Amino acid sequence: MKQRAVIVGAGITGTLVAHALATRGWEVVLLEAEHVGAGSSSRTAAGIRQQFSTPGTVRGMRFSVDYYRRFTEIVGGTESPIAQNGYLFLLGTDEEVQAARARVRMQQGCGLDVALLDQAALIEQFPWVDRHAVLGGTWCPSDGFLYPATVYNEAAAAAQRLGATLVQRAPVTGAEHAGGRLTAxxxxxxxxxxxxxxxxTNAWSPRLAQVLGATELPIAPLKRYLWFAERAGSLSGAEMQQMPLIIAPSGAYCRPENADSLLMGWAHAARPEPDFTYEDQDRIEPKYFHKTGTDSAAFEAWATLAEAVPAFGEFAGITATTSGYYGTTPDHNPYLGYDPAVPNLVRLVGFSGHGAMFGPFTALVATALAEAGRDVDHVTALGEPVPVGAFRVDREIGHAETLVI
Ligand SMILES: Cc1cc2nc3c(=O)[nH]c(=O)nc-3n(C[C@H](O)[C@H](O)[C@H](O)COP(=O)(O)OP(=O)(O)OC[C@H]3O[C@@H](n4cnc5c(N)ncnc54)[C@H](O)[C@@H]3O)c2cc1C
Structure with missing residues (x-):
C-alpha cells in the first residue's frame, strides 16, 4: 500500500515537496488555508544565491540552482523560473574585503563559480558602480532571481498530474492523535x-504547531518591504535588464524587475507579529510607504543604492510598495527535520528570507527524511554528501548563517 503524506501550506515549499513525494510514489494531500501562493511566496524578491557563509548551505543552494535551471524537464511547463543575472555583493571597508576573501575561498572549495573582484576589476566589469563608494565585490554569475508564480503553480499542477490531491480554502484547525502520533x-x-x-506554513508555523501539539519553535514573523523605482536617465532598458542582484555596502539590495522597473529592498528593525492576518501581509506602514514622502524608508533605500550606482539617482521615482513576512529564526537557518514532540511530523519552516531559493533543497531533504523515517545527517546533492545537521529541529542554536539580507 502507498504511504500517505499530508502537507500543510501550498507555497513554494509545500508545492515542491508535494511534487517530489508524488514523484517517489507517495499518496499526497496538500492542504492550503487560502489558495496556492497566498503567503510569502507571492510577495518575495525571489533572489537565489549560492553565496552563503556555511559550506552546507552553499552546496544546498548549488543544488537548488541546478534544479531551477532544469525545472521544465523535472517539473514541467514551458517557462524557466530562473534568471541567472548573478549576485554582486559590494564591499565598502577593508574589514569586509578581508571577510569576503575567506568566504570566497570556502565557497570556491564547494565548487561555486564565485570571485572576489578588487576595485579595478569590479569597475571594469560593472562600469555603472561608483568607484568612490566601494573597495571591491564578490561576484557569482550563476546566482540570480526566480519567477515564483511559475514555481508554485507549475509544481502544484505537476503534483496533481502525478495523483496528488490539492485542497484549497482548507485551513487546518484541528488534529487527531493516537499513541502520540498524528493520525488526521x-x-x-x-x-x-x-x-x-x-x-x-513558514511564518504561520508557530500557530499551526499549537493546533498539532507540536514543538514551539522560535520563528518570528517579521514584516519586510519591497519598493519599485521607475527607470529614467542614462541607464538603458537593455543595461538594466542585464543587471545582477546588487547588495550595497549598507545592506540595501536591488535587481531588475523588468527593463523599466527596479525592485529594491532593505531589512529594517521589526518587531515580531505572531498574530498577523492575511490582510496584514499587504498592509504598508506609513514609514515604509513611498507616497509618505522623502522621509519614507523607501527613499532611504533608493538613496543608499544610488550612492553605489549613481545612475539609479536619475530614476523617475518610486511607483509601488509591497510587503510580506519573513519567518525568521535566531540563527537564520530553517528547521528541516522531525518534530521531537510528534514523531510523524516533519517541520519545513523558518526560512528567514531564503525560502524561495531553498525550495528544491528543502524538497530534497523532505524526501530523504520521509524515506528514512527519522532525521538524517546528510543528503546527496549533485553527487556529493551535504550535511543537514544545522537544520535539525532539536539543534542547539549556535552557528548562525551570517550572510543574511
Ligand atoms: C519582501 C520579501 C523578500 C524576500 N526575498 C527573498 C529572496 O530574495 N529569496 C528567497 O529565497 N526568499 C525570499 N523571501 C522569503 C521567501 O519568500 C519565503 O521564505 C518563502 O516564500 C516561503 O515559502 P513557503 O512555501 O515556505 O511559505 P509561504 O509561501 O508563506 O506559504 C505558507 C502557506 O501556508 C498556508 N497556511 C498557513 N497556515 C495554514 C493552515 N493552518 N492550514 C493550511 N494552510 C496554512 C498559507 O496560506 C500559505 O499559503 C522574501 C520574503 C519577503 C516577504
Missing amino acids: LLTPRGRFEGDLFFDA
Whole structure:
C-alpha cells in the first residue's frame, strides 16, 4: 500500500515537496488555508544565491540552482523560473574585503563559480558602480532571481498530474492523535488521514504547531518591504535588464524587475507579529510607504543604492510598495527535520528570507527524511554528501548563517 503524506501550506515549499513525494510514489494531500501562493511566496524578491557563509548551505543552494535551471524537464511547463543575472555583493571597508576573501575561498572549495573582484576589476566589469563608494565585490554569475508564480503553480499542477490531491480554502484547525502520533488533520473541507505529516506554513508555523501539539519553535514573523523605482536617465532598458542582484555596502539590495522597473529592498528593525492576518501581509506602514514622502524608508533605500550606482539617482521615482513576512529564526537557518514532540511530523519552516531559493533543497531533504523515517545527517546533492545537521529541529542554536539580507 502507498504511504500517505499530508502537507500543510501550498507555497513554494509545500508545492515542491508535494511534487517530489508524488514523484517517489507517495499518496499526497496538500492542504492550503487560502489558495496556492497566498503567503510569502507571492510577495518575495525571489533572489537565489549560492553565496552563503556555511559550506552546507552553499552546496544546498548549488543544488537548488541546478534544479531551477532544469525545472521544465523535472517539473514541467514551458517557462524557466530562473534568471541567472548573478549576485554582486559590494564591499565598502577593508574589514569586509578581508571577510569576503575567506568566504570566497570556502565557497570556491564547494565548487561555486564565485570571485572576489578588487576595485579595478569590479569597475571594469560593472562600469555603472561608483568607484568612490566601494573597495571591491564578490561576484557569482550563476546566482540570480526566480519567477515564483511559475514555481508554485507549475509544481502544484505537476503534483496533481502525478495523483496528488490539492485542497484549497482548507485551513487546518484541528488534529487527531493516537499513541502520540498524528493520525488526521481537520479542516472545514474535511478530515485528512495520513502516515506522515509536513508543516510547510513558514511564518504561520508557530500557530499551526499549537493546533498539532507540536514543538514551539522560535520563528518570528517579521514584516519586510519591497519598493519599485521607475527607470529614467542614462541607464538603458537593455543595461538594466542585464543587471545582477546588487547588495550595497549598507545592506540595501536591488535587481531588475523588468527593463523599466527596479525592485529594491532593505531589512529594517521589526518587531515580531505572531498574530498577523492575511490582510496584514499587504498592509504598508506609513514609514515604509513611498507616497509618505522623502522621509519614507523607501527613499532611504533608493538613496543608499544610488550612492553605489549613481545612475539609479536619475530614476523617475518610486511607483509601488509591497510587503510580506519573513519567518525568521535566531540563527537564520530553517528547521528541516522531525518534530521531537510528534514523531510523524516533519517541520519545513523558518526560512528567514531564503525560502524561495531553498525550495528544491528543502524538497530534497523532505524526501530523504520521509524515506528514512527519522532525521538524517546528510543528503546527496549533485553527487556529493551535504550535511543537514544545522537544520535539525532539536539543534542547539549556535552557528548562525551570517550572510543574511
Ligand atoms: C519582501 C520579501 C523578500 C524576500 N526575498 C527573498 C529572496 O530574495 N529569496 C528567497 O529565497 N526568499 C525570499 N523571501 C522569503 C521567501 O519568500 C519565503 O521564505 C518563502 O516564500 C516561503 O515559502 P513557503 O512555501 O515556505 O511559505 P509561504 O509561501 O508563506 O506559504 C505558507 C502557506 O501556508 C498556508 N497556511 C498557513 N497556515 C495554514 C493552515 N493552518 N492550514 C493550511 N494552510 C496554512 C498559507 O496560506 C500559505 O499559503 C522574501 C520574503 C519577503 C516577504
